[in-house]
Amino acid sequence: xxxxxxxxxxxxxxxxxxxxxxxxxxxxxxxxxxxxxxxxxxxxxxxxxxxxxxxxxxxxxxxxxxxxxxxxxxxxxxxxxxxxxxxxxxxxxxxxxxxxxxxxxxxxxxxxxxxxxxxxxxxxxxxxxxxxxxxxxxxxxxxxxxxxxxxxxxxxx
Numbered sequence: 282x283x284x285x286x287x288x289x290x291x292x293x294x295x296x297x298x299x300x301x302x303x304x305x306x307x308x309x310x311x312x313x314x315x316x317x318x319x320x321x322x323x324x325x326x327x328x329x330x331x332x333x334x335x336x337x338x339x340x341x342x343x344x345x346x347x348x349x350x351x352x353x354x355x356x357x358x359x360x361x362x363x364x365x366x367x368x369x370x371x372x373x374x375x376x377x378x379x380x381x382x383x384x385x386x387x388x389x390x391x392x393x394x395x396x397x398x399x400x401x402x403x404x405x406x407x408x409x410x411x412x413x414x415x416x417x418x419x420x421x422x423x424x425x426x427x428x429x430x431x432x433x434x435x436x437x438x
Contacts, residue, residue, distance in 0.1 A: 288357040295350050302346075306339045317397070324395050338383050341376035348372045367425035374417035381410030 282290070311332050318328035348369040355366050388403025 284359065285357060288353050291353045291356070292350065295346055295353070299343075299346055302339065302342055306336060310335050321395070327394065334387060338380055338387075341380040341383075345373045345376040348376070362424055362427035362431050364425065364428050367421045367428060370417050370421035370424060374414045374421060377410050377414035377417060381407050381414065384410060 314331045314335065315328055318325045318331075352366050352369050355361060355363060360366075384403055384406050388400050388407070391397055391403075392400045
């Protein structure tokens with residue numbers, strides 16, 4: 282695949298992920314929280330705070346998608362291995378860690394308050410979040426090393 286085709290595919294994927302996240306955060310998650318509140322009157326008071334808490338978890342996701350878009354833009358400029366991209370990958374890793382920690386705290390809080398079996402889903406989300414963070418940090422390290430090698434080779438006559 283040519284570089285520009287790859288960039289278009291990646292940016293199309295980012296747009297698709299953003300649309301899917303919007304559907305989840307605007308429709309699916311609030312509906313699921315309201316349904317849980319309707320099924321159990323003991324937790325009905327948690328519906329509004331739950332929707333707000335879940336909505337806040339979208340912030341690191343949006344930041345990570347913006348950073349990934351910027352990385353794709355640099356790839357389109359044939360500047361894949363640069364210090365900026367290494368920093369952006371580190372930022373994506375921290376966004377994933379932040380969201381994972383937030384999810385873990387929310388899962389434990391929900392388990393303590395409600396005794397809901399949602400911890401199984403939370404554990405899966407936390408595992409995926411940690412995997413994304415580790416991959417982003419590793420790629421950041423590799424891109425930084427490649428950028429250093431590129432800068433060194435550019436200085437060589």
